[in-house]
Amino acid sequence: MAIVFIVSLVIIFIILILSLTTTSKAYQYKHTIDPVDHHIATNDAKKQENDTEQR
Template structure:
């Protein structure tokens, strides 16, 4: 019984450490956004905005 408890605690700790490491690495990832100049949808967006009176 004691052996199963120890093995279970070790498995829980390993899973917890891996989850924290994965989450930490995900938050460090640098996301990028395309510049407005390269956005092919921008002229359509401005045209729609003019036609609808400024409501999108």
């Protein structure tokens, strides 16, 4: 019975350490946003203006 308890505690601590490590790395990850291409944004705005004028 003691062996099962010890093995269970070891498994619990391994899972705890892995989850803390994963969470720590996730918070350290730097998220980036792609820059907006001005040329594409200008064309999209012109298309929207043309669509509203045609209605």
